[in-house]
Amino acid sequence: MxxxxxxxxxxxxxxxxxxxxxxxxxxxxxxxxxxxxxxxxxxxxxxxxxxxxxxxxxxxxxxxxxxxxxxxxxxxxxxxxxxxxxxxxxxxxxxxxxxxxxxxxxxxxxxxxxxxxxxxxxxxxxxxxxxxxxxxxxxxxxxxxxxxxxxxxxxxxxxxxxxxxxTGDSWCAPADTTVPFPSVAFDASGAPTITIPANTTPPTAVALETLTPGNGDVVQPGDNVTVNYTGVKWSDGSVFDSSWAKGDPATFPTSGVIAGFRRALEGQKVGSTELVVIPPVCGYGPAGQSGNTSPLAGETLVFVVNIISTAPNTQQ
The missing domain is CATH 3.10.50.40 (Chitinase A; domain 3)
Incomplete structure (x- = not known):
């Protein structure tokens, strides 16, 4: 990651x-x-x-x-x-x-x-x-x-x-949407392929769908989580990052990631697989904004993330 x-x-x-x-x-x-x-x-x-x-x-x-x-x-x-x-x-x-x-x-x-x-x-x-x-x-x-x-x-x-x-609780909170969700197919190893719906304008708020419910501990705000994930751009469907492709799950505090990604983690159970769509304001910001040089600026991002484990962050 x-x-x-x-x-x-x-x-x-x-x-x-x-x-x-x-x-x-x-x-x-x-x-x-x-x-x-x-x-x-x-x-x-x-x-x-x-x-x-x-x-x-x-x-x-x-x-x-x-x-x-x-x-x-x-x-x-x-x-x-x-x-x-x-x-x-x-x-x-x-x-x-x-x-x-x-x-x-x-x-x-x-x-x-x-x-x-x-x-x-x-x-x-x-x-x-x-x-x-x-x-x-x-x-x-x-x-x-x-x-x-x-x-x-x-x-x-x-x-x-x-x-x-x-309020912090309301910022980038998932919202209902009528926009079709991307489709997801999993290979034998569990790695996802994400397909963006054709000719569709992305949602303007974070959209979240549980693909597979978990039955483990609930991820608490600020926890250290270990996950597998794949992220693609809505604009062209290209993969920009994937722990599955690297063969190496990622571990990090939920407080250290973009707001939309955090929303796919906190409140979810270990073992769940989540699909989250993240508009630019809840990701890497608008394109062309002063000082924003991220290659993902202006992009609506789509992640599939599987939550492997969670533990309290003792460094907070």
Whole structure:
């Protein structure tokens, strides 16, 4: 299994701007957690973040004003507009807009997440780094974050609009579909051949079908699982990865794979064989999105996965 590839969550490079500089210099990275106090994780306001003003409607790229150069020596966070929607909880996926401004010149580097420049929602977890920016902000909020320079990155001001929330339990949850499922045939060794239905538009949500029910332990969130799998592209039916072909089952934590693949594992029983269809947003992200260089970007993926074993992940 290409663990490195499947472990990469397809978050736009712009989300990395939120991560970069949000952790204390020299501090070890904490393991992200879907529980904990996001309000306490938020960076404190300071002189730099309080000096930034914004104007414009939430949901549109703001006008950002401050006296340049702005002295930015630490990550600071000021909630410029308090929204009236629900608050972010640990593990939620947040839809947001982001504007980046150079702190030394006041020059706008760009805005994404608005209008024709959508980006993928990002999961906000305690210890992820971006928890310092989002905290437990409410939908409709506008947040100003200042980041000091690091390596080749100059100091910057980020203005974030919190546009919507999807709970972790609901994100990429399997949904009913009227689209025909791919067909699967198994050879004598149990390896599958997956055939995509001809002239069919793929489903827009994760679709899951149990091909063979198991009777073993139930896979719990974050478990280490051992599986056999084959993955094909809906677009042309080509196999892009297969542990069956390699003759070597793969072992990994369910928390380390793309969201759609995780949905085919957690809650299922050992011994089951699952067919899962994964749209790009729950896989490797849209094609052409800034910073997304995965060869599987924009692809709807189809996996057949047989769950061999599961065990608690003691490293969480």
């Amino acid at each position: 290409r663990v490195r590839s499947l472990a990469v969550l397809s978050i736009a490079a712009v989300a990395a701007l939120l991560l970069a500089g949000c952790s204390a210099a020299g501090a070890p990275a904490a393991s992200p957690s879907a529980s904990g106090d996001l309000c306490a994780a938020a960076a404190a306001p300071g002189t730099a973040s309080d000096a930034v003003t914004t104007s414009g409607d939430i949901g549109t790229a703001p006008t950002v004003t401050f006296t340049a150069p702005l002295a930015v020596t630490a990550v600071q966070r000021t909630v410029d507009v308090v929204g009236t929607g629900p608050a972010i909880k640990a593990g939620d996926y947040v839809q947001y807009g982001l504007t980046q401004v150079a702190a030394d010149t006041g020059t706008v580097a760009g805005s994404v997440g608005y209008g024709n420049a959508p980006i993928e929602p990002v999961q906000v977890a305690v210890g992820s780094g971006i928890d310092q920016a989002f905290g437990c902000a409410t939908v409709g909020s506008r947040i100003v974050v200042t980041q000091p320079g690091a390596q080749s990155n100059p100091p910057r001001v980020l203005v974030i609009d919190v546009l919507g929330i999807t």
